[in-house]
Amino acid sequence: MLNSEPNRSSTEAIRVDNLVMKFAGKSEVVTAISELSFSVHAREFVSLVGPSGCGKSTCLGLIAGLRQPTYGEIRIGGNRVVGPTHDVGFMLQKDLLMPWRTVIGNVLFGLEIQGKAGRDARDKAFHYLERFGLRDFADHRPRQLSGGMRQRVALIRTLLVEPNIILLDEPFAALDFQTRLLLQNELWRALLEEGKTVLLITHDISEALSMSDRILVMSKRPGRIKTVIEVGLARKTGSPLEARKDKDFNQMFSHVWEQLDVDIRL
Amino acid sequence: MSTSASDAQLVGVPDDATILKQRRRQQRRDRWSVLLMRIGVIAICLAVWEIAVRAGFARELLFGQPSRIARFLLETFQGGDLLKHTLITGYETVLGYVLGVGLGCATGFAMWWFPNLGKVFDPYMTAFNSIPKVLLAPIFLVWFGLGIGTKIILSFVTVYIVMHMTIYAGLREVETDLIDLARSFGARRKQVFWKVVFPSSLPWILSGMNVSIGFALTGAIIGEFVAANQGLGYLTLYAAQLYEMSLVWAAIVMLIVMSLCFYTIVIALQRWLTPWYSE
Numbered sequence: 281m282l283n284s285e286p287n288r289s290s291t292e293a294i295r296v297d298n299l300v301m302k303f304a305g306k307s308e309v310v311t312a313i314s315e316l317s318f319s320v321h322a323r324e325f326v327s328l329v330g331p332s333g334c335g336k337s338t339c340l341g342l343i344a345g346l347r348q349p350t351y352g353e354i355r356i357g358g359n360r361v362v363g364p365t366h367d368v369g370f371m372l373q374k375d376l377l378m379p380w381r382t383v384i385g386n387v388l389f390g391l392e393i394q395g396k397a398g399r400d401a402r403d404k405a406f407h408y409l410e411r412f413g414l415r416d417f418a419d420h421r422p423r424q425l426s427g428g429m430r431q432r433v434a435l436i437r438t439l440l441v442e443p444n445i446i447l448l449d450e451p452f453a454a455l456d457f458q459t460r461l462l463l464q465n466e467l468w469r470a471l472l473e474e475g476k477t478v479l480l481i482t483h484d485i486s487e488a489l490s491m492s493d494r495i496l497v498m499s500k501r502p503g504r505i506k507t508v509i510e511v512g513l514a515r516k517t518g519s520p521l522e523a524r525k526d527k528d529f530n531q532m533f534s535h536v537w538e539q540l541d542v543d544i545r546l
Numbered sequence: 547m548s549t550s551a552s553d554a555q556l557v558g559v560p561d562d563a564t565i566l567k568q569r570r571r572q573q574r575r576d577r578w579s580v581l582l583m584r585i586g587v588i589a590i591c592l593a594v595w596e597i598a599v600r601a602g603f604a605r606e607l608l609f610g611q612p613s614r615i616a617r618f619l620l621e622t623f624q625g626g627d628l629l630k631h632t633l634i635t636g637y638e639t640v641l642g643y644v645l646g647v648g649l650g651c652a653t654g655f656a657m658w659w660f661p662n663l664g665k666v667f668d669p670y671m672t673a674f675n676s677i678p679k680v681l682l683a684p685i686f687l688v689w690f691g692l693g694i695g696t697k698i699i700l701s702f703v704t705v706y707i708v709m710h711m712t713i714y715a716g717l718r719e720v721e722t723d724l725i726d727l728a729r730s731f732g733a734r735r736k737q738v739f740w741k742v743v744f745p746s747s748l749p750w751i752l753s754g755m756n757v758s759i760g761f762a763l764t765g766a767i768i769g770e771f772v773a774a775n776q777g778l779g780y781l782t783l784y785a786a787q788l789y790e791m792s793l794v795w796a797a798i799v800m801l802i803v804m805s806l807c808f809y810t811i812v813i814a815l816q817r818w819l820t821p822w823y824s825e
Contacts, residue, residue, distance in 0.1 A: 346726050364730045376727050379822040380745045390731040393741065421822050441731060 291358055293445055293477035294320040294343060300351035301338055312338045314502030316352075320479055322444075325471070325514075327480045327488035330498030331540060336481045339503075340447050343479070344370050356445060366394070369443035373450040375430040377422035383409070383433055384418040390441040401440070408436040412466065428459035435467060439474065446471060448480040452487065464491060464520045485536045489513060489529060490520035497539040507539045610791030618796035628781070628793075632800045635766055635778040638694050639804075642701025643762035647755055649702075650709020658717045658743060659735075668714070675711055679704045679765060683772045697769030697777065704765040705758045712757070716750025717743065749823040752816045759808045763801070 301313040312335040320326045328336050341347050343354055345364040354361040356368060369390075377386045387405045391397045409415045412432040422430055431451060438446060451467070452460040468491050471478050482488050488495050491514050497507040511532065513523035523529065560568075592612045598604040599611045606614070622628045657664035683700055690696040720743050728738050770779025778797045785793035816823075 341726070344726075344730050346729060364732055366732060368730070370727075370730060372723060374721075374723060376721065376724050378724070378742075378745065380748070380820070389728075389741070393728060393731040393733045393737055423822065 291322070292319040292355070293322040293324070293357060294479060295355040296339070296343070296352070297354070298352040299339070299342065299349050299354065301335065301342065302350045311502040313342075313349075314504060316498075316504050318496055318505050318508075320445075320477055322477050323475050325468070325478045325480070325491060325493045327482055327492040327495045328498060329482060329485060329488045329495055329536065329540065330503055331500050332483060334498045334501050334503035336498060336503065337449055340370065340449050340479070340481055344368050344447055366441060367443055368445045368447060369438040369441055370447040370449065371431075371434055371438050371451045373453045375422070375427075375434040377430055377433055379422055382419050382421055383414060383425070386422065386433055387436045387440060390437055394441065405436070405440060408439060411470075412436060426459075427455050428463055431455065431463060432466070435470070439470070443476075445477045445479070448478065448482075450482050450484075453482075453484070460487075461521060461524075468514060468520050485533055485540075486524065486529075489532055489536065490523040495536060497536060509536060509539075606791070607789045608791060610793075610795045614792035615795045615799065618793055619799060622796075622800070628796060628800060631776055631778050631781045631797070632804060634694065634776045635763075635770065635801070636804055638697040638766040638769070638777065639701055639762045639808075642698045642765055643705050643758060643808075645698075645702045646705025646762065647709050647751075647758065650706045650754070651713060651751060654710045654713025654717070655739075655744075655747075657714055659739070664714065671707065671710060671714070675707050679707075680768050683768055686769070687773055692773050692775075694777075696772075697766045697774070700769040701762045701765030704761040708758050708761055709751075709754045712750055712754030713747060716747040716754075719750070720746040749820050752812070752820055756809070756812050756816070759805060759812060762808075763805055767801075 296316060296318050299313055299316040300311070303310045303312060316335070316339065318326075328339070330336055338347075342349050343356075343361065345361045345368065348362075356365060359365075378389070381389065384402070384405060387409065388397045388401060391401045406415065406418065409418055412435070414429060414432060414436075417425060417429065422433065425433070434451070448467075452463055455463060464487060480488065480491060489511055492511045493515060495509040495511055496505050497509065498504065499506045509532070513526050513529060513532075514520045517523050517526055595604075595609070596612045599606050599609060618626070618628060622632075657667070679700065682703060683696075686696045686699050686703075690699055724742050724746070725738055728742050733741065766777070767779035770777040771783060774780040778801050782794045782797045785791070785797065
């Protein structure tokens with residue numbers, strides 16, 4: 281299963297159509313997203329890369345159903361998004377662990393909300409903790425953990441509610457470099473093995489290149505898709521770490537860099 | 547407890563067990579010396595005071611005298627009046643405090659549940675908070691009479707407004723992304739409240755409760771100052787008018803002991819309910 285191609289002939293997992301998002305300010309209206317359209321296929325790993333403030337995170341909140349767009353629609357597995365659904369899980373830069381809960385309590389939070397935190401859930405939670413090397417920390421509080429461990433806990437919390445689609449909003453940005461590489465690897469493998477559809481938001485080009493099947497480059501605000509770049513390095517080489525060593529990596533990096541509207545003023 | 551390989555080649559490097567032992571001994575020594583000095587400070591103050599009165603440098607009539615204060619305090623345990631007054635003040639304080647904390651939490655959280663309610667009442671609450679609660683004493687006196695009711699209400703009002711304001715401020719600190727996270731799992735409003743908002747504001751509630759102890763006592767004492775025939779506030783006022791300064795001091799000591807008891811309880815609550823915060 282590991283190197284299976286995402287099934288592009290099947291229905292799109294995420295479809296974003298002519299999305300517009302405007303916010304009313306004090307006297308003017310800010311257009312965060314304008315006519316944004318793209319789709320993500322089932323089991324595909326897609327990254328959304330763009331300059332800061334191009335509306336990436338706003339877009340993620342809309343896909344998660346937390347807010348309603350000004351115009352346009354989002355479909356998840358063919359169904360129109362009108363509110364949060366169990367089919368979509370997300371993970372942010374902030375781990376959002378609750379300091380008053382232990383690791384196991386945090387991990388079970390989603391299932392508890394859904395009224396599914398029974399014995400089976402606990403067993404499954406421990407299985408995941410074991411897998412991510414956190415078994416011995418089940419009864420620790422979040423502040424006793426390192427940044428990398430905390431993000432692993434956040435990941436397990438997301439995986440336990442079994443969403444088909446996982447939205448990642450710069451989940452590695454707060455980590456040190458080594459931890460980041462390691463966690464990218466772990467997370468990529470876990471999501472691939474579970475057959476998840478992933479949309480990753482990042483401004484780290486190498487992160488996007490090392491993990492994605494496709495990169496969608498967004499323009500400056502109001503953001504729309506400027507270029508789509510086929511990558512698939514991780515799938516080809518077997519892991520994000522190996523992808524970074526691939527001969528095409530540097531060339532692709534320059535390509536993405538050129539597409540990004542980065543103002544360079546010397 | 548193991549010595550690392552590089553150390554092993556050096557002579558005279560103390561092993562880990564020795565270093566730990568030394569550190570513990572030092573800590574123990576520090577703790578004892580601080581405790582001894584604390585006792586020493588108060589003992590010297592009391593001794594100077596006692597000697598000054600006995601030698602005639604200070605008049606007992608104006609300053610009181612430690613040995614007489616001690617006698618008043620000892621009588622307390624034989625069923626003296628001091629105990630009765632202390633219990634009255636304690637009763638008023640506890641009742642006002644519990645009511646104030648309870649209602650403060652209720653209305654504070656109601657402001658979260660009905661956001662517009664918060665906007666409506668916020669300026670009134672701020673205005674209410676800004677008046678010295680002493681000014682309300684005459685009004686309550688008229689409404690609730692000379693009994694302990696007035697003192698309880700005064701204590702309650704003071705605690706209530708502090709609790710309400712603290713919780714209202716705390717609610718604004720609740721991480722909105724955390725609420726979004728709960729919603730993404732499908733949480734209903736009630737679940738968001740009990741699983742995110744309430745636990746997030748617990749540290750605020752408890753620190754509000756900590757601050758409120760002083761306010762509860764002040765409310766009760768002020769009530770007793772205004773009009774009363776029992777309680778520590780009444781007793782100190784009465785004793786001072788009779789130039790029985792040692793009794794005034796004894797009453798103050800009782801008040802300190804009482805408030806220390808309250809603080810101990812709230813701090814224990816803090817440790818128990820918000821261990822993630824106070825650790």
